[in-house]
Amino acid sequence: MKTIEGKIVVLGSQGVGKTSMVVRYIGKMFSHHISPTIGASFFTCKINIDDTRVKLQVWDTAGQERFRSMAPMYYRNANAALLVFDITQYHTFTAIKNWVKELQRNVEEPMVLALVGNKTDLVNQRKVTREEAHQYAVNIGGSYFETSALQDEGIEEVFLNSAVGMIKLSEDSQCTSLRVYDSSEAGGTTAILQPPPPLSAAVQLDKGPSPGEQERVLACC
Amino acid sequence: MAVICPHDVVNMASTMKSNEDLDESGENHEGKHPEGNLLHFEPEVAVESMLVPTDSFESFEQEAPAGSASLQPDSNLLKCQNTEENTPDKVARDTDTNVASRSISELSLVSEECIEHQHVEEELSNSKEWRSQEKHIFILSSAGKPIYSRHGSEDKLVTLFGVMQALVSFIGDDGDTIRSIHTQGTSFLFLIKGPIILACVYKSRESVAQITVQLNYVYSQIVSVLTLEQLTRIFEQRRNYDLRRLLAGAERLIDHLLIALETQPALLLGAVQCLPLVSTTRDAITNVIVSSCNKIKKLVFAILVGGNQLVTLIRMKNFFLHPADLHLILNLVNSSESFKAAESWTPICLPKFSSDGFLHAHVSYLAEDCQACLLLLTVDPDLFFPLSEAKQKIVEKLRRASLLQSINAALAHTGTPVSQLGVPEARHFLYKCKATAQFWGPVPAPPYQTTEGAKRLLDQYRVLHHRLHAPAQPLKLLYLQDNAETMLGWVTTGFELYVAFEPLVTKANAIGAVNKIVRWIKKDDNGLFITNAPTF
Numbered sequence: 001m002k003t004i005e006g007k008i009v010v011l012g013s014q015g016v017g018k019t020s021m022v023v024r025y026i027g028k029m030f031s032h033h034i035s036p037t038i039g040a041s042f043f044t045c046k047i048n049i050d051d052t053r054v055k056l057q058v059w060d061t062a063g064q065e066r067f068r069s070m071a072p073m074y075y076r077n078a079n080a081a082l083l084v085f086d087i088t089q090y091h092t093f094t095a096i097k098n099w100v101k102e103l104q105r106n107v108e109e110p111m112v113l114a115l116v117g118n119k120t121d122l123v124n125q126r127k128v129t130r131e132e133a134h135q136y137a138v139n140i141g142g143s144y145f146e147t148s149a150l151q152d153e154g155i156e157e158v159f160l161n162s163a164v165g166m167i168k169l170s171e172d173s174q175c176t177s178l179r180v181y182d183s184s185e186a187g188g189t190t191a192i193l194q195p196p197p198p199l200s201a202a203v204q205l206d207k208g209p210s211p212g213e214q215e216r217v218l219a220c221c
Numbered sequence: 222m223a224v225i226c227p228h229d230v231v232n233m234a235s236t237m238k239s240n241e242d243l244d245e246s247g248e249n250h251e252g253k254h255p256e257g258n259l260l261h262f263e264p265e266v267a268v269e270s271m272l273v274p275t276d277s278f279e280s281f282e283q284e285a286p287a288g289s290a291s292l293q294p295d296s297n298l299l300k301c302q303n304t305e306e307n308t309p310d311k312v313a314r315d316t317d318t319n320v321a322s323r324s325i326s327e328l329s330l331v332s333e334e335c336i337e338h339q340h341v342e343e344e345l346s347n348s349k350e351w352r353s354q355e356k357h358i359f360i361l362s363s364a365g366k367p368i369y370s371r372h373g374s375e376d377k378l379v380t381l382f383g384v385m386q387a388l389v390s391f392i393g394d395d396g397d398t399i400r401s402i403h404t405q406g407t408s409f410l411f412l413i414k415g416p417i418i419l420a421c422v423y424k425s426r427e428s429v430a431q432i433t434v435q436l437n438y439v440y441s442q443i444v445s446v447l448t449l450e451q452l453t454r455i456f457e458q459r460r461n462y463d464l465r466r467l468l469a470g471a472e473r474l475i476d477h478l479l480i481a482l483e484t485q486p487a488l489l490l491g492a493v494q495c496l497p498l499v500s501t502t503r504d505a506i507t508n509v510i511v512s513s514c515n516k517i518k519k520l521v522f523a524i525l526v527g528g529n530q531l532v533t534l535i536r537m538k539n540f541f542l543h544p545a546d547l548h549l550i551l552n553l554v555n556s557s558e559s560f561k562a563a564e565s566w567t568p569i570c571l572p573k574f575s576s577d578g579f580l581h582a583h584v585s586y587l588a589e590d591c592q593a594c595l596l597l598l599t600v601d602p603d604l605f606f607p608l609s610e611a612k613q614k615i616v617e618k619l620r621r622a623s624l625l626q627s628i629n630a631a632l633a634h635t636g637t638p639v640s641q642l643g644v645p646e647a648r649h650f651l652y653k654c655k656a657t658a659q660f661w662g663p664v665p666a667p668p669y670q671t672t673e674g675a676k677r678l679l680d681q682y683r684v685l686h687h688r689l690h691a692p693a694q695p696l697k698l699l700y701l702q703d704n705a706e707t708m709l710g711w712v713t714t715g716f717e718l719y720v721a722f723e724p725l726v727t728k729a730n731a732i733g734a735v736n737k738i739v740r741w742i743k744k745d746d747n748g749l750f751i752t753n754a755p756t757f
C-alpha cells in the first residue's frame with residue numbers, strides 16, 4: 001500500500017474555531033471548554049483513500065497575535081493549509097488575505113489551500129457571504145468549505161479534500177516535501193518512484209482498524 | 222543576651238549568630254544541644270543546585286526602593302484622581318507641552334477643565350465595587366496607553382491611566398522617579414520598566430518591597446511572552462503602540478500569576494515545592510529522562526511538574542534555572558488547559574535565563590492516566606520531532622518501570638498534616654532550603670484549611686517575612702504574638718523557617734517545636750527536596 005506523509009497547517013485568527021475543528025475531526029467530539037492554543041498543537045491522523053494511506057501531520061496554530069511571528073516555523077514545508085475564519089466576524093475573513101500573502105511569499109512548493117468558513121450554526125449572524133468567500137477561494141486557487149465544529153457539519157470534507165489534494169501533489173514531481181513510500185514492504189520507508197495509480201472517484205474512509213495494526217483511520221497521536 | 226519575650230518583638234540579629242540551634246531561653250549554647258549541632262543543617266545538598274539559590278528578595282532586591290522618597294498624601298492629587306471626565310490625550314498633551322513649573326494642583330485643574338468634554342464612556346473608577354477592591358494592578362505604556370487592569374476593563378479607566386502617566390512623567394521631568402504614595406489605608410506603588418509603567422494600588426498589609434517583587438513578577442510575565450528585545454523595539458518604533466494587541470490572550474497569564482502571588486507561599490519565598498518522592502524513585506525518573514534525551518543536542522532543560530510541584534529538573538551543563546523562571550513556567554502550565562489536549566510546541570522567554578530570546582518548548586502531559594506535565598526546552602526550532610520521539614520513549618520506559626504509578630500515587634497524596642510530625646504546638650510552618658531554592662510546608666489544617674484561614678496565615682507569613690528581610694535592618698530571629706497566633710521566623714545561612722503556633726504557646730514549647738521540626742525535615746527519607754542537580 002502506498003503511504004503519503006504530509007504536513008497540514010491550520011491558520012486563522014484567534015477564536016475562529018481551529019482547535020474545535022481539529023478536535024472534532026480527530027477526537028470525534030466538541031468541547032465548549034477548549035482553551036486558546038498556546039504556540040501550536042500537533043496532531044496526527046490517517047486517512048485511507050482507495051489504496052493510498054495518507055498520514056497527516058496537523059499543526060493547529062494559535063491565533064493570538066503574539067504568536068504571529070512564530071508562524072513560519074509552523075507552516076514551513078507544509079503541503080496543505082486550512083485557512084479558517086469565523087463567518088460571523090468579517091475581520092477574521094480579512095485576516096485570511098494576509099495569511100495567503102504570507103504563504104505565497106514564503107512557501108515555494110505547491111500547497112493545497114482550503115478556505116474554511118466556520119460556525120455556520122450561527123448563520124443568522126453571518127457577516128461573510130458564501131459568494132464572496134467562494135470567489136476569494138477561487139482567486140487563490142483553493143476550495144471553499146463551510147463548517148460547524150459545534151454541529152459537526154462539513155468537517156470531514158475539509159480534511160478529505162486536503163488528503164486528496166496531497167495525493168495529487170505527490171504525483172507532481174515538483175513536490176519534494178511530501179514523503180511517499182510503499183508501506184507494504186518491510187521497513188516501510190522505500191520511496192516509490194513510479195507514479196501512483198490514478199485515483200478513482202470513490203473516496204472512501206476506512207472506519208475500522210486495519211487488520212494486524214492498532215490503527216484507526218482517524219487515530220489521534 | 223537577648224531574650225524572647227512574648228508580646229514583644231525582639232531583634233536578635235546583633236546578639237545571636239545564625240545557624241545555631243535554639244535553646245529554651247533563646248540563648249545559644251553552641252554545640253551543647255543534646256541533639257548535637259544542627260548548625261549547618263540543610264538537606265544534603267549537592268555542591269551545585271539545579272535551581273539558582275535565592276534569598277527571597279535577591280535579584281529583585283535592587284529594584285525594591287530602599288528608603289524611597291515617598292510622597293505625602295496630597296489633597297490635590299487625590300482630587301485629581303477622583304475627577305470624572307478626563308481625556309488621557311489632554312493630560313498627555315499637557316505633560317508634553319512641558320511648562321517648566323507645573324504643580325500637581327495644576328494637573329487637577331486640567332482634570333476639571335476636562336469635565337466639560339462630554340464623554341460617552343463611563344469611568345469605572347466611580348463604581349463602589351471597583352473602588353473597594355483590595356488590590357489593583359495597572360499596566361500602561363509610558364505614553365499613557367492602557368495595557369492591563371486587574372479589575373475592570375482598561376477601556377473604562379482611560380482617565381485613571383492618563384493620571385498615572387501624568388504623575389510618572391511629571392515627577393520624571395525633574396529627573397526624579399516616583400516610587401510610592403501612601404495615604405491612610407491605601408498605598409500607590411509605581412514601577413517603571415523601560416517603556417512600561419506598572420502600578421499597584423493596595424489596601425493590604427503588604428510591604429513596599431513585597432509589592433515591588435510582585436510587580437516585577439508581572440513585568441517578567443510580559444517579558445516572558447514577548448521578550449525584552451521585542452518589547453523595547455516595539456516602543457522604539459512607535460511610542461504610542463497599543464500593546465494589548467500583542468498581549469491578547471496573555472491577560473489570563475497575568476491574572477493567574479496575580480492569584481498565585483496572593484495565595485501561594487512559593488512566590489513569596491522565591492522557592493519551589495517538590496512533589497514528595499522517595500529519592501530512589503525520583504532518581505529513576507530522572508535517569509529515564511536523561512537516557513531518552515542524551516543524544517539530543519541543544520536541549521537546555523527537561524522539567525517534569527505535577528500538581529504545581531516539581532518532580533524533576535534536568536539541565537544542560539553550566540546552565541541553571543532561576544526559580545522566578547520556573548514560577549513563570551508553572552504559571553504557564555497551570556493556566557493553559559490546551560496543553561492537556563495535544564502535544565504543543567511553543568516559544569517561551571525565561572527572563573532570568575535570557576530576556577532577549579525565546580526558547581522552544583515541547584509541552585505535553587505524560588499520559589491520559591498520568592497528569593504530570595513534561596517540558597523539554599531547547600534553543601533549536603527544528604527539534605520538535607526528536608523531542609516528540611524522546612517523550613514517547615520516556616513514557617514507555619516510565620510505564621514499564623511502574624514509575625507512572627509512583628508519580629500518580631504521589632500526586633494523589635493529599636499532603637502531610639502537621640499532626641503527623643509530633644509537634645502539637647505548631648499549627649503550620651514553611652521551611653525553605655536556601656541553597657536549593659526549595660521549600661516545604663504541611664498541608665493546612667484547621668484553622669487554616671478555609672480560604673480565609675489560608676489567606677490570614679499567608680498574611681502572617683508575609684509580615685514575618687517582611688520583618689526578617691527588611692532591607693534596612695534584616696533580622697535573624699523574630700517572635701510575634703497576637704490574639705490569633707504566635708509566629709516565629711528564623712533565618713540561618715542554610716534555611717528559613719516560618720512557624721505558626723497557637724497564640725498561647727510558651728516560649729519553651731515553641732523552641733522545642735522548632736527544633737523538632739528542623740530535625741524532622743532533616744530526615745532524608747522524606748523525599749521532600751531534590752538534593753542533586755542532574756545534567757544531560
Ligand SMILES: Nc1nc2c(ncn2[C@@H]2O[C@H](COP(=O)(O)OP(=O)(O)OP(=O)(O)O)[C@@H](O)[C@H]2O)c(=O)[nH]1
Nearest residue numbers: 014015016017018019020036037063119148149150
Ligand atoms: N457556535 C460555534 N462556536 C464554535 C464553533 N467552533 C468553535 N466554536 C467556539 O469558538 C471558541 C473558540 O474556539 P477554538 O477552537 O478555541 O478557536 P481557535 O481558533 O482554536 O482559537 P485559538 O487557539 O486562540 O487561535 C470556543 O468557545 C468554541 O466553543 C462552531 O462551529 N460554532
Ligand SMILES: [Mg+2]
Nearest residue numbers: 018019036037
Ligand atoms: Mg486553538
